[in-house]
Amino acid sequence: MAVSPLALVHEGGTTRIWLGATALTDAASEVALWLAGRRVFVISSAAVRELHREALEGLMGTAAEVVELNVADGENAKTMSTVERLAREMVVAGGKRDSRVITLGGGTVSDVGGFAAGCFLRGIEYGQVPTTLLAQVDASIGGKTGVNLPEAKNSVGLFHQPRWVVSDARFLSTLPARELRQAMFEVVKVGILADPVLFELVESSLADLLTAAPETLARAVERAVSVKVAMVAADEREGDRRRLLNLGHTLGHALETVVGHGRLRHGDAVGHGMLFATTLAEARGLASEDADRIRALLGRLGMAQLPSLKMAPILEAIRRDKKARESGLAWVLPLAIGRAEIADISELTVEKHLASFLKDCLE
Ligand SMILES: NC(=O)c1ccc[n+]([C@@H]2O[C@H](COP(=O)([O-])OP(=O)(O)OC[C@H]3O[C@@H](n4cnc5c(N)ncnc54)[C@H](O)[C@@H]3O)[C@@H](O)[C@H]2O)c1
Ligand SMILES: [Zn+2]
Known part of the structure; x- marks a missing residue:
């Protein structure tokens, strides 16, 4: 049939x-x-x-x-x-x-x-x-x-x-395992911002997903696609709702630009970006159990380490982000596992949190 x-x-x-x-x-x-x-x-x-x-x-x-x-x-x-x-x-x-x-x-x-x-x-x-x-x-x-x-x-x-x-x-x-792992960051992203069941699926079956177990992978694809379809249908031209899909991408894109696209892959960069978004969100009231679960899952997926970095070019790249509007930059932050918001955060606050987030690799 x-x-x-x-x-x-x-x-x-x-x-x-x-x-x-x-x-x-x-x-x-x-x-x-x-x-x-x-x-x-x-x-x-x-x-x-x-x-x-x-x-x-x-x-x-x-x-x-x-x-x-x-x-x-x-x-x-x-x-x-x-x-x-x-x-x-x-x-x-x-x-x-x-x-x-x-x-x-x-x-x-x-x-x-x-x-x-x-x-x-x-x-x-x-x-x-x-x-x-x-x-x-x-x-x-x-x-x-x-x-x-x-x-x-x-x-x-x-x-x-x-x-x-x-x-x-x-x-x-x-598909090579490294490609699956890179893409899995986007799957986790969708779980965090809109689908707690998908998040749990990745939590419970990460090893199967990373070895391309067909049925589990097909379930994850179906859930992730359904979320993106719903968001695009609600907001084709990226006015508002579709912007939630940029979770982790504000810092992620900046890191890719500063480190160099050849040296830091997109998934890894978004992984670091989601970790940072979780830090910002926790400071605004995201429950620490949820923050810990996000950190644990990203930790198991394992991001490539960042090289040593300077703060000024990262802030500059964040300011120049393609997603930035004249009115400034909005951050996508998790409210809970499966829910996210778009929040305006002052550059000063971002810089403060970023300095401590990146402390091990800042020159
Ligand atoms: N248009 C959008 O909304 C959107 C969203 C996200 C990403 N992108 C773009 O997608 C691109 C990244 O896509 P990608 O990660 O698929 O990378 P890719 O297209 O470069 O493919 C990665 C590698 O996998 C190989 N490959 C493809 N299918 C394979 C298979 N079935 N088996 C074995 N090897 C296979 C390719 O030959 C390539 O070497 C970026 O350019 C990014 O900007 C676009
Ligand atoms: Zn992406």
Whole structure:
């Protein structure tokens, strides 16, 4: 029996999201209709195609023509020049307004491929097949697409919602353990800010999750995706509620900028950021039992150690955060496990807490 997908209703229509161990099969008939008689551009990297090309074949039968477009592996792919090259290849291969794009890969492939689909001929429809845990729980949901500039990450992009997302659990079985661990910080984040059951699941089954035990991982993905879907549906353009998803990211982004993206990974940086948010929250009344549980779980997940740092560049990076408004910076803080708020905190208070939070690594 076909499993019905999650639906994310947004300004431009509905995104259908299939999850779990049979997602590819469950989605096949609808994707077949969407592709029927069209040219489809499948954007992926050589590494992912090698592992998972066959998994897609069952989806493609009705397409008039399948054109494979490659991007480099990892963050290197997310540039304006990749987008230009993809668009030119699409023109040469006969791309039209009603051609289709499918992205197959992690968050880098879906960000750059979604952006290319969003600007080609002012926007053509696309579907996403996320193959990393991070892409399944985060990057594939919400319609944000974009690329990096040498000066700043994710600084050029647009909202372009996919028509559908197929997050099949089988892709995660080939994912390196380090990628699972990095993405698990985002899963814990969702637990802290909105879903106590998800938080408990990670608490009780961390070892299984980090070894990609299929059923447990599928449950965690489903819960994390459901939260993000609800938040995006309530607030597509990141006015208010969606901002809660930035828990841990204010300090996290600043640390990534100051330490260097190559030296500190995003998950680790967000882990440190969530630890700091917990400290700020405790000073405002978060119960110490909850704060201790958050610290214990992050401790078990284990963040990479920070190198020695100076305070001034961190504060400067926090001030320049992309999420900052003219009116200042709002911090996302846990109120309890499963609930969070957005709080204005003075720079002086932040600096005071940060000095003690970072005391072991400040120069
Ligand atoms: N658009 C959004 O809302 C959003 C949200 C969060 C993150 N992102 C973006 O996502 C990107 C990070 O995504 P990521 O963590 O998926 O990294 P990634 O796309 O770079 O993939 C990580 C590595 O995993 C490999 N890989 C992918 N699938 C695999 C599989 N099934 N088996 C084995 N290896 C596999 C890739 O080849 C790559 O080397 C960042 O650029 C970030 O900015 C976007
Ligand atoms: Zn993140």
